[in-house]
Amino acid sequence: MMISRISRLSIVSLLALFAVACDNGNVDSTTTRALVSTSDGAPSTSTTAQVTSTTTSPQGVAALQQLLNDWATENDPVGVSAAALFPDGTLWQGTAGLADREGGIPIQPDDRFEIASITKVFMSVLTLRLAEEGLVSLDDPVATYLPDFPEASNMSIRMLLGHRAGVHDPTAQLVSDLDGPPDPERIFTPEEIVAASAAGTPAFPPGTRHEYSNANYWVLANALEEATGVDVGSLLQTYVIEPMGLTDTLLFDSSLPQVEVVNAYKDLDLNGTEDPMGNRPLPGFVTPAWTAGAMISTSSDLVHFLDGVFAGSIIGEASLEDLTDTTNGGSGYALGIYSASGAWGHDGGIAGFLSAVFHDPRSGVTVAVLTNRFGPDSPQADALAYRLLPLANTLVG
Secondary structure, eight states: OEEEEEETTTTTTEEEEEEEOOOOEEEEEEEEEEOOTTTSSSSOTTOOOEEHHHHHHHHHHHHHHHHHHHHHHHHHHOOEEEEOTTSSSOOEEEEEEEEEEEOOOOOOTOOEEEETHHHHHHHHHHHHHHHHHTSSTTBGGGGTTTTSSGGGOBBBBHHHTTTTTTTOOHHHHHTTEEEEEEOOOOOOHHHHHHHHHHHHHOSSSSSOOOOHHHHHHHHHHHHHHHHHHOHHHOOOOOOOOITTTTTTEEEOOOTTTTOOOOOOEOOSSSSSOEEEEEEEOHHHTTTTTGTTTOOOEEEHHHHHHHHHHTSSSSSSSHHHHHTGGGGGGGBBBBBOEOOOTEEEEEEEEEEEEEEEEEETTTTTEEEEEEEBBBBBBOOOOHHHHHHHHHHHHTTTO
């Protein structure tokens, strides 16, 4: 059976296909740790891979890691961290490629990555949690909280989540490189980016169609802050991140102490060569994403997060039905999450990083892929996720 979905990488839509296979296998609780090296014993720059797993049989571990190694070799140079969480709670983690090409430093399983638009899944789950607490309603008019925002009386919280509000998205203008390389140290405030959205012409009358827009999630965050009197970073920590035990996940905030991420690569000066970005988020790229794409996490935290959402450990059954109801969005998109013929998740892209996480409710398997390279010919994280998920499904007994 073929699975298709519309990928939303920044503002570009791509069509991708993948197959979900079903087979019999045995899941046990064996633990292995191995370093894949070249034949002379030195780590390969393209396929250095470290496996930390509590997962399937040794053959299953080997198959997952081999797929990761092959993908990294095919797409060299790239560094990747991946994870698969199985329905009995066992976890496989694998890495391949380098965090630092010049220093030969491999990706580590606990490396943090910027996760870009996967942030939207977190924001949707947060909103549903607040609705369960009676602090907001999905059908509240945005004007209840932001009376001066354009068309606020005609759009609802639900429309923002499903990209049906028609909010103007100034993302392309905020991070444009038409006049030269963007300043990586520039800090965009939430007030600034929301004001830029409000100043633009709405894309369409609220509720009349579905069109992906980062700005929907900025306006959503403003509304949640007005409804609760609490900043959105703290709301995420209190209602989602801490209850789920996600120790390496947060929303980037330039006012907080420096957060370390894995080194990534992007052509920063537009000279045609990919540049190392260092081990801290660059605010000029992260702050204009805010609640549409500025979260940081690990592959392990991501699979535990999405698995927990579908297991009912953070939102109730009615909220999960809302989350996955595609009539709330369009083209397979629901509330901050989209479907791929039965699998649910999101992908993302931000300067230096690509990401994807998917859960298959039929098998109970969740996979995540995080990479540290973003350019015109960068390998897509979701393409690898589409290959990992079917393989992981075959390992479920």
